Amino acid sequence: MKKLFSIVLVVVLLVSMLSLAGCQAKTYELAMITDVGDIDDKSFNQGTWEGIKEYAEANKITHKYYKPTEASTDAYVAAIDLAVSSGAKVIVTPGFLFEEAVFIAQDKYPEVMFILLDGTPHDAAWENFKTGPNVYAVVYAEEQVGYLAGYAAVMDGYRNLGYQGGMAVPAVCRYGFGFVQGADDAAKELGLAKGTVKLMYNYSGDFADTPASQTRAAGWYQAGTEVIFAAGGKVGNSVMSAAETANKAVIGVDVDQSAESATVIASAMKGLAYMVQFGLKEYYAGTFPGGVAVIAGAESNAVSLSPFSTAKWKTFSQADYDSLFAKLADATIVPQKDEGRTDPTLLNPQYITLTFVE
Amino acid sequence: MEMLYLLLRQTMFFSIPLLIVALGGMFSERSGVTNIALEGIMVMGGFAGIYFINQLQSGMSGQLLLLLAIVIAVAGGVIFSLLHGYASINLKADQVISGTALNMFAPAFVIYLARMIQPSGIANVSxxxxxxxxxxxxxGDIPVIGDIFFKNTYITTFVGFFILIVSAVVLYKTRFGMRLRACGEHPQAADSVGINVYKMRYIGVMISGALAGLGGLVLTIPISTEFKGAVNGYGFLALAVLIFGQWKPMRILWASLFFGFMQTISAAYSAIPFLLNLNIPSEFFKMTPYIATLIVLAFSSKSSKAPKAVGQPYDQGAR
Incomplete structure (x- = not known):
C-alpha cells in the first residue's frame, strides 16, 4: 500500500513538473496584476482587465492576469517577476497599493513598461518619488467626479445628502471632498440659505458589507437623508440594502452600478479601460508616455457620471451636466484635492451644514 | 420616537443572527465539542441559502422562497459541520485546529464554487x-410593540425567537437535553449508564451546524444585495456571545441583544442628534460589549459555567 502510494506520488510530481515546463514555453505580452480584490470585483480590477482584453483581442496580442498570493508589496513584486519571466512587455497594475511595487520593479526591469493606475511610484517611507521612463502613472481626479455628483444631487432637488466612504485612503477622500464642494457650490448657485442643504460624512474604515454600515445608512435615512454617495466597495451594497428598505436613493462609484439596485440614481465613474487603452496604443505606436504622472480628469474624459440612459435624475438634465462638465474640463472650476487630509470640515463649506462623523 | 423604533429594529439585524449562531455553538459545546468553526459554517450556510435564492428568484419571491432558503442553509450548515464532527469525534483531532481549518477553508471554497457554477464566472452571488x-x-397595530417587532421586519426574527424557546425547552426539559449536557460534563459517567457519547456529540455538532448555517443566511439577507464568501467575523462574535451568556439560552438572548444594541448605537449614533452632540468617539461604543465581556469573564472565571469536558475528545477505551 505504502509503495503504491509513493509510486503514485512520484508520477503526480513528474506530470506536474512536465506540465509546468510546458506552461513556461508560452509567453504573454500584456500582463495585469490584480490587487486585493478579484478579477470580477465589478470595480478596479474588472474595469482595467476589460480594457486590456478588448485592446488585446482586437490587436491579437497575448494577455494574462496574475493574482498575487497576498496583498503585500513583496507578493506584488513576486507577481511582477512571474509576469516578466512569462514574457510580459507591458504590465498593468490597477490601484495605489502598487505604488511601492512599481517603484521597485521599474529599476529591476528597465526594459518592461508599467502602467500604474490610480497612483504614483514611491518607496515605503514616502520619501523617494520616482516615475521612471518606463512608467506611465495615472492618477484620477476623483474630486472632479465627486463634485459632479454633489452638484447634480443638489441641483436635482435633494437637500439632505450623505457621503459614506470606505477606508480613508486618498481616492476615497477625494471623492468625498469633491462631493462636499459640489453640493456647496450648487447651494450657493441656487441661493439657498445656509443650513438648507445638510451633508452627513463618514468613513466606515473597511470595504465590507456589514450590519454596521447598513445600520448607519438606515439611521441616516431615518433622520432625513435622501441620497447617500457610497464610495467604499461593498460598503455600497449595505447602503443599497438600507436604501431599498427606506425607499431612498444611492449614488454609486467607480463603475455604473445601476444594475445592482434600483435605488442607484447615478454613479461616479472612472474611465479605467479608456486610460489603459490609451497607454497601450501609445506603447505600440512607439510613443510610450513614460516618466510622468498624469492626472486624468474631465479634460481627458477619464471621469464622468453614469450616462443619462441609466441615471434617474428628476430635473437635472443632460444640458446641465454638459455645461458643468465643460467647466471642469477647461479648469473654470477646480475643486480642492485631499492633499493628505481626511477631514472634510477643513474645506470649510459656506452654504451647507456639514456633519463629519468620525 | 420613530428613531428609537428604528434602532430597536436594527438591533434585531445584529442580534438575531448572533442569537441563532450562539445557540448553535451552545449545543455543540454542551455536548463536549468546542466549535470555533461557527464562522466557516455561517459562510457555507449563507452561500447555500443565497445561491438557492439567486437561482429561484426569477420564478418566485417572498416568504415562501425565504423559508425554502432557510431549509437549504440549514442543510448546507449540517453537511459542512459533519467534517468538524468527524475530525473531532471519530479521529479525536484537536478541535481548535479542526475548527480553524474549516474557517479558512469555507470562504475560499465558496468563492471557488461560485465561480465554477455561475455562468458569469463571478464570485459575488447577488x-x-x-x-x-x-x-x-x-x-403591527399594537402600539410600541407593534412598531418594534412587527414593522419592517423579517420572518427570520420570529424564527430566531422560536429557536430560542425550542432550545431552552430541549436543553432543560427533555431527556435528550439532559443526556447531551451529561456528555459535555462527564462523558465517562454518561457512557457508564448506556448513553452513546459519540452519537450525542454528533447530534450536538449537527445542531450547531444547522443553526450556524441558518445564521449566515439570516445575517446576510437584511444587510446586503449580494454574498461573497464572508460574514465579517460574526461567527467569532457569536462565540463571545456564547461565553458572555455562560452557555445558557436565556442569558445568550440577553447577551446577543446587548451586543446587538451596542453595535447599533455605535453605527447609528450619528443619526441621533443627542448622541452626536456628546462628541463621544464611535470607538467607545464599539468597545463597550467587549470590555463588558472581559469584565464578566474576569469576575465569573472561577465559577465559569463552561461544560467541564468541552474540548476533550472522548476515548471510550481510556475510561
Missing amino acids: FKNTFLISKVPVL
Whole structure:
C-alpha cells in the first residue's frame, strides 16, 4: 500500500513538473496584476482587465492576469517577476497599493513598461518619488467626479445628502471632498440659505458589507437623508440594502452600478479601460508616455457620471451636466484635492451644514 | 420616537443572527465539542441559502422562497459541520485546529464554487430582497410593540425567537437535553449508564451546524444585495456571545441583544442628534460589549459555567 502510494506520488510530481515546463514555453505580452480584490470585483480590477482584453483581442496580442498570493508589496513584486519571466512587455497594475511595487520593479526591469493606475511610484517611507521612463502613472481626479455628483444631487432637488466612504485612503477622500464642494457650490448657485442643504460624512474604515454600515445608512435615512454617495466597495451594497428598505436613493462609484439596485440614481465613474487603452496604443505606436504622472480628469474624459440612459435624475438634465462638465474640463472650476487630509470640515463649506462623523 | 423604533429594529439585524449562531455553538459545546468553526459554517450556510435564492428568484419571491432558503442553509450548515464532527469525534483531532481549518477553508471554497457554477464566472452571488415585511397584519397595530417587532421586519426574527424557546425547552426539559449536557460534563459517567457519547456529540455538532448555517443566511439577507464568501467575523462574535451568556439560552438572548444594541448605537449614533452632540468617539461604543465581556469573564472565571469536558475528545477505551 505504502509503495503504491509513493509510486503514485512520484508520477503526480513528474506530470506536474512536465506540465509546468510546458506552461513556461508560452509567453504573454500584456500582463495585469490584480490587487486585493478579484478579477470580477465589478470595480478596479474588472474595469482595467476589460480594457486590456478588448485592446488585446482586437490587436491579437497575448494577455494574462496574475493574482498575487497576498496583498503585500513583496507578493506584488513576486507577481511582477512571474509576469516578466512569462514574457510580459507591458504590465498593468490597477490601484495605489502598487505604488511601492512599481517603484521597485521599474529599476529591476528597465526594459518592461508599467502602467500604474490610480497612483504614483514611491518607496515605503514616502520619501523617494520616482516615475521612471518606463512608467506611465495615472492618477484620477476623483474630486472632479465627486463634485459632479454633489452638484447634480443638489441641483436635482435633494437637500439632505450623505457621503459614506470606505477606508480613508486618498481616492476615497477625494471623492468625498469633491462631493462636499459640489453640493456647496450648487447651494450657493441656487441661493439657498445656509443650513438648507445638510451633508452627513463618514468613513466606515473597511470595504465590507456589514450590519454596521447598513445600520448607519438606515439611521441616516431615518433622520432625513435622501441620497447617500457610497464610495467604499461593498460598503455600497449595505447602503443599497438600507436604501431599498427606506425607499431612498444611492449614488454609486467607480463603475455604473445601476444594475445592482434600483435605488442607484447615478454613479461616479472612472474611465479605467479608456486610460489603459490609451497607454497601450501609445506603447505600440512607439510613443510610450513614460516618466510622468498624469492626472486624468474631465479634460481627458477619464471621469464622468453614469450616462443619462441609466441615471434617474428628476430635473437635472443632460444640458446641465454638459455645461458643468465643460467647466471642469477647461479648469473654470477646480475643486480642492485631499492633499493628505481626511477631514472634510477643513474645506470649510459656506452654504451647507456639514456633519463629519468620525 | 420613530428613531428609537428604528434602532430597536436594527438591533434585531445584529442580534438575531448572533442569537441563532450562539445557540448553535451552545449545543455543540454542551455536548463536549468546542466549535470555533461557527464562522466557516455561517459562510457555507449563507452561500447555500443565497445561491438557492439567486437561482429561484426569477420564478418566485417572498416568504415562501425565504423559508425554502432557510431549509437549504440549514442543510448546507449540517453537511459542512459533519467534517468538524468527524475530525473531532471519530479521529479525536484537536478541535481548535479542526475548527480553524474549516474557517479558512469555507470562504475560499465558496468563492471557488461560485465561480465554477455561475455562468458569469463571478464570485459575488447577488439576490433581490423581496422578504421585507413592512407590517404584520393586526400585530403591527399594537402600539410600541407593534412598531418594534412587527414593522419592517423579517420572518427570520420570529424564527430566531422560536429557536430560542425550542432550545431552552430541549436543553432543560427533555431527556435528550439532559443526556447531551451529561456528555459535555462527564462523558465517562454518561457512557457508564448506556448513553452513546459519540452519537450525542454528533447530534450536538449537527445542531450547531444547522443553526450556524441558518445564521449566515439570516445575517446576510437584511444587510446586503449580494454574498461573497464572508460574514465579517460574526461567527467569532457569536462565540463571545456564547461565553458572555455562560452557555445558557436565556442569558445568550440577553447577551446577543446587548451586543446587538451596542453595535447599533455605535453605527447609528450619528443619526441621533443627542448622541452626536456628546462628541463621544464611535470607538467607545464599539468597545463597550467587549470590555463588558472581559469584565464578566474576569469576575465569573472561577465559577465559569463552561461544560467541564468541552474540548476533550472522548476515548471510550481510556475510561
